[in-house]
Amino acid sequence: MSAILASEPAQTDGASRSGNLPVPVREGEVLRPAHASWLARAIRTLFGWRSDSLRANLQVVLETSAPDETSFSPVERTMLRNILYLRERRIADIMIPRADIIAVRQDISLGELMKLFDSAGHSRLVVYGETLDEPEGMVHIRDLVVFMAARAKVEPKNGTRRKKPLPAGLDLRAINLATTLAEAKIIRKLLYVPPSMTAMDLLAQMQATRVHLALVVDEYGGTDGLVSIEDLVEQIVGDIDDEHDSDEPPSVVQQPDGSFIADARAPLDDVTSTIGAEFNIGEAGENVDTLGGYLTWLAGRLPLRGEVIAGPEPFEIEVLDADPRRIKRVRISRREGPLKATGRESRERGAAGSASAGDDGKPSTEQPKPGDTADHS
Numbered sequence: 001m002s003a004i005l006a007s008e009p010a011q012t013d014g015a016s017r018s019g020n021l022p023v024p025v026r027e028g029e030v031l032r033p034a035h036a037s038w039l040a041r042a043i044r045t046l047f048g049w050r051s052d053s054l055r056a057n058l059q060v061v062l063e064t065s066a067p068d069e070t071s072f073s074p075v076e077r078t079m080l081r082n083i084l085y086l087r088e089r090r091i092a093d094i095m096i097p098r099a100d101i102i103a104v105r106q107d108i109s110l111g112e113l114m115k116l117f118d119s120a121g122h123s124r125l126v127v128y129g130e131t132l133d134e135p136e137g138m139v140h141i142r143d144l145v146v147f148m149a150a151r152a153k154v155e156p157k158n159g160t161r162r163k164k165p166l167p168a169g170l171d172l173r174a175i176n177l178a179t180t181l182a183e184a185k186i187i188r189k190l191l192y193v194p195p196s197m198t199a200m201d202l203l204a205q206m207q208a209t210r211v212h213l214a215l216v217v218d219e220y221g222g223t224d225g226l227v228s229i230e231d232l233v234e235q236i237v238g239d240i241d242d243e244h245d246s247d248e249p250p251s252v253v254q255q256p257d258g259s260f261i262a263d264a265r266a267p268l269d270d271v272t273s274t275i276g277a278e279f280n281i282g283e284a285g286e287n288v289d290t291l292g293g294y295l296t297w298l299a300g301r302l303p304l305r306g307e308v309i310a311g312p313e314p315f316e317i318e319v320l321d322a323d324p325r326r327i328k329r330v331r332i333s334r335r336e337g338p339l340k341a342t343g344r345e346s347r348e349r350g351a352a353g354s355a356s357a358g359d360d361g362k363p364s365t366e367q368p369k370p371g372d373t374a375d376h377s
Helices: 002-012 015-019 034-047 054-064 074-086 110-120 141-152 199-209 229-237 268-275 282-286 291-299 343-355
Strands: 103-105 124-128 135-140 191-193 213-217 223-228 252-254 260-263 308-310 315-322 327-334
Touching (some): 074 199, 074 229, 110 141, 135 141, 191 199, 199 229, 291 327
Parallel strands (some): 191 213
Antiparallel strands (some): 252 260, 260 327, 308 315
8 A cells, every 4th residue: 555655656746747747828828619610711701701800700700691681671781881981092082182172271251251151051161371371270060050159249347237138148249250260269170180090090099089071181281182081981871961951952953855964073873874875985994983983094184175075886075064173063965966076086186286395395285276176065
């Protein structure tokens, strides 16, 4: 008996002792039964899931599940898919372009600012110095109301009574509407972001800073566009219309004579679906997204108001409204006869004019000939 007891320490000092030591487990590793491991592998192989990406697995579920699947409603399915793609979406794809930004100078009077808030329908406006490339911040309509209420407030004097009490104790005649925005000191800070920033990062930054308006600036400090927190939320839940948003007419509207009046910002997909497959834009769809961009691509320059550009056979596109920076409204109609000069011919002539420039490489300043464009205004 004593021999057995004496021999036990010799056994435990060997391999049996090392076999009882705890086995280290790497961080993130979870021990599972063997049968669960092969079953998980079989399921991943069957459904195409990846063991290292929950995001990829969720995308597979959303894309391959049947429409009548009750786990997610159609709205939930759309929102989940939008959330997954949000980190891949850049600010350049979401922003309001520079040409559509409604902004005010810092020396604007409060009276003019009130009128602009009324016509713009926005609660925040960008404030700039001399040009939009010199932003100063933003102004919120709530700050304007608070400022005016503070100026209009009348404190009752001891021992004096008015024949007719002021409503709510406010005398609006005390407000000097000629006061400038800069003098009122109600300009708030603005976020400045690059166009390459992701929508998810900007949403997190807006939440952290509590600033819900961001100006998109390029590498040279120029203003490219504008993004609000509403624009980011709409990427997840879809368009949000509040009680102040009016029902906008379709961007492409057919007229009684068979022609179409279109907003130049209308997506080419909407234009094609409204007019029909006959309006075939061909390879242009790979280069531009809007009708105005398509016209510029056809002409090789920015068309002028009243100019008619030859579109896809048998259509022609007349510029009804434009300014030096962009096209605003066009008419699309079937061509009744040949144009004096099509958009492509104008572009070829422009290329020929560049080729005929002097040896110093400067472009030719020769004006287009009267026959280069057709004016139907």
